[in-house]
Amino acid sequence: MKIGFYSSTPLEDKKNWSGTMFKMYEQLLIQGHEVIWIPKVKFTEKEENRFKQIEKWFNKIFNRGYNRHLFTYKAKVAGRRLTKDLKEYKLNALFNPTHVNDFVYLKTDIPIIYLNDANVAQLLNYYPYYSGFGILSKLETKFLEKKVLQNATYSVFSSDWARDFVVDFYGIEKEKVKTIKFGANIIVPEKIEYKKNTDEFTFLFLAVDWVRKRGALAYESLKILKEKGYPVKMLILGCNPEITEDWVTIIPFLNKNNPDEFKQIQQHLLSSHFLFVPTKADCTPIAFCEAAGYGLPVISTNTGGVSAHVVDGYNGILLSPEAQANDYANEIEKLLKLPQKTEEYSENARKLYDKELNWENWGIEFSKILQQL
Structure with a gap:
């Protein structure tokens, strides 16, 4: 036509x-x-x-x-x-x-x-x-x-x-x-390694809008887990908040259209354990489709069109818009105690990508x- x-x-x-x-x-x-x-x-x-x-x-x-x-x-x-x-x-x-x-x-x-x-x-x-x-x-x-x-x-x-x-x-x-x-608006690998090292857990916050995507809430949630003794790390990619803790890594910007920087994005998606973006408002977050392509479980909010790409209890966790840092920390703690559940979420994420995302x-x-x- x-x-x-x-x-x-x-x-x-x-x-x-x-x-x-x-x-x-x-x-x-x-x-x-x-x-x-x-x-x-x-x-x-x-x-x-x-x-x-x-x-x-x-x-x-x-x-x-x-x-x-x-x-x-x-x-x-x-x-x-x-x-x-x-x-x-x-x-x-x-x-x-x-x-x-x-x-x-x-x-x-x-x-x-x-x-x-x-x-x-x-x-x-x-x-x-x-x-x-x-x-x-x-x-x-x-x-x-x-x-x-x-x-x-x-x-x-x-x-x-x-x-x-x-x-x-x-x-x-x-x-x-x-x-x-x-x-997903990026190239995804043909094969995924679902079983990752659990000596430490990397939570990727991939977003350019720190406020609407509620990066502060993600940070506070992980801080609670860090204080409990869990080996968590936060990787912030796309924005530049004023955080100085040594367990938080900040990369303000990487360009997908630059081959070298795109490889860095790929590596961060492959090495992270979770995509953690507790967004306040969203229609179709493309980053969630990209996470699925990399077998990355998503932790987010049940708002807007998010549930089209993240199925609660299948390839990630969706909490209510009213959930606070303690609520997220409690749900994440359950996953950290059950690595096999995280692996299952990871496999399901890729299945969802292959089927429709x-x-x-x-x-x-x-x-x-x-x-x-």
């Missing part, structure tokens, strides 16, 4: 959405489709200034935040421009990952497949940058998002958490909404949707 792929950057860009856009583009090619980049519409300086002015007016009148990414006037401008741009292409399908605003008022006969890892309505007061909006802005956001979902021939989400919300909250027909889980599976399942158009 001839598929238009709507994206803000060229499809070869491996950094777009942490590599996820490139992986989807790659799989569409592997499945034999012809893929054409449809560049995201751009706004003039005059339009951008007008958008900012609308936000300022709302802030001044209501003394509340405004969703500058998704509002009616901007959606209408984008819709008109995209409608005109698409007339240059002859497409069998239009693939729209993540963009809501530009597709609300789009007029086209081309079947649209919309993809996201969450609904904007789910993120209101859940993610920091979607918090503090006024009631009118929230209503406008939900109205516009519903129109995009209604206009799409199919909507695809990376978790049942996001898919079920579309059906239950927006009333979209179940047949039009699918779940296809994302894969890989991009090959995504490509096959997505092509099945395309065949139904």
Whole structure:
């Protein structure tokens, strides 16, 4: 099929959405489709200034935040421009990952497949940058998002958490909404050594957002275990908190696209015993898919779409969002006393990766949707 792929950057860009856009583009090619980049519409300086002015007016009148990414006037401008741009292409399908605003008022006969890892309505007061909006802005956001979902021939989400919300909250027909889980954005080894040295245990905190991913909570949990005499170590990769203990190693940044630094990432995933990221809010943490590929059990929070990639009691531990450092320390202590359970979790993690947390599976399942158009 001839598929238009709507994206803000060229499809070869491996950094777009942490590599996820490139992986989807790659799989569409592997499945034999012809893929054409449809560049995201751009706004003039005059339009951008007008958008900012609308936000300022709302802030001044209501003394509340405004969703500058998704509002009616901007959606209408984008819709008109995209409608005109698409007339240059002859497409069998239009693939729209993540963009809501530009597709609300789009007029086209081309079947649209919309993809996201969450609904904007789910993120209101859940993610920091979607918090503090006024009631009118929230209503406008939900109205516009519903129109995009209604206009799409199919909507695809990376978790049942996001898919079920579309059906239950927006009333979209179940047949039009699918779940296809994302894969790992790095190369994974063919074989895994599940039985690791238990003289000490390395807990990997792999994240760039120390606050939202609750790195301090992970640190406090491990500190409790350290004070109890357990040989635990913490490896922080991706951020740079002010921690000076000798049992904590901090690597602020490693670039996946740099071969030497990528090898270091691989080595840390292979040598660690657990991925410990007790996130406060998450839709689809790709790091959890990557952990599965390396047979790494995950310790995290049962929030958002996390449970799509971590099954509590199977390939890791999920605690409630209210759990404190003592709660995590107690659950981890149980695992440290049962190395065979950790080994079992490790094997299950790789099974989960091989079954569904890989991009090959995504490509096959997505092509099945395309065949139904």
